[in-house]
Amino acid sequence: MLQLLGLSKQFPGVKALDNVSLSIHAGEIHALCGENGAGKSTLMNILTGNLQPDTGQILLNQQPIQISGPAQATELGIAIVYQQLSLIDGLTVAENIFANRQPRTSLGLIQYKALYQQTQQLLNQLALTDLHPQTRVADLSPGQKQMVEIAKALSQNPDILLLDEPTASLTGRETDILFSLLRQLKAQGKAIVYISHRLAEIFALADVVSVLKDGRYQATERVSNVTYDWLIGRMVGREITMDKSASVATKDVLLQVENLSGERFQHISFHLHRGEILGLAGLVGAGRTEIARAIFGIDAHSSGTIRLKGQTVQIKHPADAVQLGIGYLPEERKRLGLFMEQSVAQNIVTACPPAKGLWFDAGKVKTVSESFREQLGIRTPSVQERVGNLSGGNQQKTMLARWLLANPDVLIVDEPTHGIDIGGKAEIYALLRQLAAQGKGIILISSELPELLALSDRILVIREGELAGELNGANATEKEIMTLATK
Structure with missing residues (x-):
């Protein structure tokens, strides 16, 4: 469904992406791994039109495209759940989810009754019974805000869904709901790119995993064919020990x-x-x-x-x-x-x-x-x-x-x-x-x-x-x- 061919992006003093190529398939959850600074978020920003690559090409369904901005990404069927929330605290849940897409009258006025009904239907579909369309986002917990961000992306009915650390603020119940939804979308033939530092999630959810390191492509493998050690080795390039150390606490x-x-x-x-x-x-x-x-x-x-x-x-x-x-x-x-x-x-x-x-x-x-x-x-x-x-x-x-x-x-x-x-x-x-x-x-x-x-x-x-x-x-x-x- 989506091919990235030789994408590069340079910032002052940093080459964020260096000749990266990937293929994303329909009906597949494709995990993207790498340390912070590996280039994952830069890649996502290119796919949503927030950034333009210096070199390289993007093919959507085998056709070359240039994504000029987020609005065009939406038109092309690409939606993203950002790691850093893009919500506006002063607006309601409904106003955030359907920002710039609210139902309107012939005079251009927002039809709030229809807006709230559409939002409630979506929240019901996502099993978000603790959220209400008219609640201000500022009054929500970080986990609830993240679920609103996810609902916002799914409301666009995208063909390609990008998720950048979506579970970082979620409870176990909310994570289970999200995973169930992603599996449903996969069964519907959607393509899903899933970024997470929680390796257990990748082994539980993803079909394929690709690794970036220092802006360069390292490898792509079926998740069923790899181990934690293989994945960490490709991501980090060094041994990581997370052992418990001896206590240094005093009585003071x-x-x-x-x-x-x-x-x-x-x-x-x-x-x-x-x-x-x-x-x-x-x-x-x-x-x-x-x-x-x-x-x-x-x-x-x-x-x-x-x-x-x-x-x-x-x-x-x-x-x-x-x-x-x-x-x-x-x-x-x-x-x-x-x-x-x-x-x-x-x-x-x-x-x-x-x-x-x-x-x-x-x-x-x-x-x-x-x-x-x-x-x-x-x-x-x-x-x-x-x-x-x-x-x-x-x-x-x-x-x-x-x-x-x-x-x-x-x-x-x-x-x-x-x-x-x-x-x-x-x-x-x-x-x-x-x-x-x-x-x-x-x-x-x-x-x-x-x-x-x-x-x-x-x-x-x-x-x-x-x-x-x-x-x-x-x-x-x-x-x-x-x-x-x-x-």
Whole structure:
């Protein structure tokens, strides 16, 4: 159905794609794998008309095409579910799904009754019973927003569906719904390109897998013919170890939370030791992120006490938390963590801008940023590059660099490897362990149970806004976590 012949794309200082050729067949789920920066998202942006290739050709049903923009991609039957959401928070679910395609009267006015009816039919088809057409997208959870993004793509009835990390924010139930839908679309003869860093998904879902590395095509194989080790070897080109390391936690209590209550959580009490990685587990929507936001001062808490190094503290604003030595890496890096239009350097120094006396020290900004670029392996042609141009993994490293510079005693990391490849995950795991070894206390919120089990000294399980139990990280199991999270 779709052939890519010798596609190349150059950005300043980076060759994102280098002579890539692929064939995508009807009635097939074709997985696309590679580390962050391998060129997967660039390829998707070319197929949706957001970017034009420097060289190469695209054939659709054996006919050469040039995709001038997203509108033409839609006309050609190509739809995409983006890794970074393209929704507008101020609009409703219905207005987002049918943006620019709303039913209208002869005078051009939107027929809202018909719009809501069409949206409800689609949501019913997708088994999204917890979503309503008139709900503002701003009021949805990250997982619900992702399902709206998927519904938006499917509403176009595409022949070719591109999905870029579609399950990164989804619950297990939502993932099952999506997989069922994709299998139905495959049976209808649709072509599906599926990008995911979760290798288990690829082996569960895909028929064929292709690998990119550093913008170059590596291989294509039937999934039934390959192993995890083969796939990782083609993606990374080096051995990846994800073993659990020995605990470096001390008995010194850094942070103590007592009877904390707020929006979507109540009566939360726990303590965090120096050198400890404390995992927070639970289903999406259980209240883990809300607890983190209250500790960091983004949201107010209605009752409870927070103690830092034995002293009761009042945190009414994130600036208070930063001053006290608390850092926070949010779940949604694009919307809440980074200034996407600013440079890598400007993002790194946001929490702790270098000064020379009373003046901002621009020279030191560059020196400090270059140091972190080298230390963390941030792939960017320059620290002056706009951070929005970086891959997801390198954006995440930029946020980590910000907090390494600020040097907090307590670091809260919410889904730190969201949308990051297996090699990038290993690097971030090593960084978190390094920070713990330096005596930092780390609160790790993650929906990936293997990640929690690999990193955490203790695991607190949150269920429906309450503390459901505590497990020792050394011998906890996924079954125990899920039992506490769901019973």
